[in-house]
Structure formats: structure tokens, C-alpha cells
Amino acid sequence: MKSNTVTVEVNRKANDDLVILHEPLVKRIAYHLMSRLPPSVQADDLIQAGMIGLIEASRNFDPEQGASFSTYAGIRIRGAMLDEIRRTDWTPRSVHRKAREVAEAVRKIENEKGRDARDIEVADAMGLELDDYHKILQDATGCRIFSFDDPGALSCGGNVNPERQTNQPLENLQNGDFKKGLAEAIKGLPERERLVMALYYDEELNLREIGEILGVSESRVCQIHGQALIRLRARMEEWLKD
Numbered sequence: 001m002k003s004n005t006v007t008v009e010v011n012r013k014a015n016d017d018l019v020i021l022h023e024p025l026v027k028r029i030a031y032h033l034m035s036r037l038p039p040s041v042q043a044d045d046l047i048q049a050g051m052i053g054l055i056e057a058s059r060n061f062d063p064e065q066g067a068s069f070s071t072y073a074g075i076r077i078r079g080a081m082l083d084e085i086r087r088t089d090w091t092p093r094s095v096h097r098k099a100r101e102v103a104e105a106v107r108k109i110e111n112e113k114g115r116d117a118r119d120i121e122v123a124d125a126m127g128l129e130l131d132d133y134h135k136i137l138q139d140a141t142g143c144r145i146f147s148f149d150d151p152g153a154l155s156c157g158g159n160v161n162p163e164r165q166t167n168q169p170l171e172n173l174q175n176g177d178f179k180k181g182l183a184e185a186i187k188g189l190p191e192r193e194r195l196v197m198a199l200y201y202d203e204e205l206n207l208r209e210i211g212e213i214l215g216v217s218e219s220r221v222c223q224i225h226g227q228a229l230i231r232l233r234a235r236m237e238e239w240l241k242d
Contacts, residue, residue: 053080
């Protein structure tokens with residue numbers, strides 16, 4: 001009995017040591033995500049969620065699986081932060097509404113003309129000045145962090161429940177079809193929008209870094225990113241219907 005108690009205490013001490021040692025990793029991931037989120041998102045909220053992910057990682061880590069604890073913990077920490085972001089939507093309702101209206105205008109124009117909708121065409125269709133339209137695109141960039149694993153990911157204001165079950169055969173099939181459809185939609189984006197999406201989501205560069213690569217301002221990158229998200233929402237409409 002005493003031996004079991006000692007073993008439990010040793011394991012608990014080892015877990016505590018892992019958590020303390022990797023606290024800086026939580027902050028590093030949080031501030032990296034902060035560079036891609038609207039100012040209303042609080043770093044403390046992400047750090048708190050990340051610490052929970054780190055504690056869970058310390059309890060569940062199995063060194064026999066081959067991955068280092070840092071790699072394993074990084075995945076769990078980031079996942080916990082993204083779950084927190086999905087659970088709490090900091091974006092005003094008006095931003096969601098305008099983003100949906102722009103997506104609908106883009107969809108109609110592209111269906112009518114059979115090509116990519118241009119900024120000026122969408123602005124005209126909505127009765128907006130081009131600067132006002134670009135402001136909507138910038139706001140849309142901060143409209144939730146998108147997870148491209150889920151048909152609700154592009155809903156911009158739709159309910160995303162990180163606790164929902166994803167192991168149902170039909171749901172897995174639907175999500176698989178969604179990912180294929182989304183991959184095709186991304187391939188069909190205008191070249192600059194496609195490049196921004198790749199640099200932002202695949203290479204995990206922030207808007208400033210992407211601007212330096214493209215030779216444009218950070219605000220212009222934000223507009224391009226917002227336009228890409230809205231265009232994808234318009235082209236994936238069948239997946240977003242309630």
C-alpha cells in the first residue's frame with residue numbers, strides 16, 4: 001500500500017515538474033495566436049486555457065508513443081486555446097451580419113458572371129463606398145478563428161460546439177466531403193488570396209510578415225484575407241445552411 005502511495009506521489013511530482021518547465025511554451029503559443037486575432041481577445045484567457053491543456057498533457061503523455069513531451073504538449077495547448085476561441089465569440093453581431101451579406105453578394109455576382117467577383121462590383125451591389133467595403137473585409141478577418149475541419153467553420157457566427165461527437169460514421173463522411181469541397185474552393189481562389197491563405201494557415205505567418213513578402217501594407221493583407229474567407233463562405237454555401 002505504501003509503495004503504491006509513493007509511486008503516485010512520484011508521478012504527481014513528475015507531472016508538476018513538466019507543467020512548471022513548459023509554462024513558457026503556453027505563453028509563446030498564446031502570443032503567437034494573439035497576432036492573428038482581433039484586439040478584443042484577451043491573452044490571459046488563452047493562457048488560462050493553455051495551462052489546462054498543459055496539465056492534461058502532463059497527465060496523459062505516453063513516452064512510448066515516440067513524440068517528445070514538448071511536441072505533444074504543444075498540440076494539446078494549442079487545441080485547448082482554439083477550443084476556448086470557438087467557445088467564446090468576441091465578434092459583434094453586426095460584423096457577422098455584414099459578412100453574411102457580403103458573401104451573398106459575392107455568390108450572386110459570381111453565379112451571374114461565371115468568374116471571381118471584383119471588389120468594386122461587390123461594393124456597388126451593396127451600395128457601399130469601396131473604403132467601407134474594405135472595412136467590412138478587415139472586420140471579417142477577426143470573425144472567429146476558422147477551423148477548416150468542420151462544415152460549421154466558415155459560418156462566421158454559427159454555433160461551433162467543441163464538445164460535440166465526431167465519431168459518427170455519417171458525420172465523418174460529411175466532414176470528409178466538406179474538406180474535399182473546401183480544398184477545391186481554396187484552389188479556385190484568385191492567386192493572391194490563395195497565397196495569403198497558404199502563408200497564414202500553412203506557414204503560420206502573421207499579417208505583417210505576409211505584407212512584407214507581398215510588398216503591401218498589413219491592412220491590405222487583412223483585406224485580402226477577409227475577401228478570401230468571404231469568397232469561400234459564398235462558394236461553400238450548401239454546407240452552411242441551417
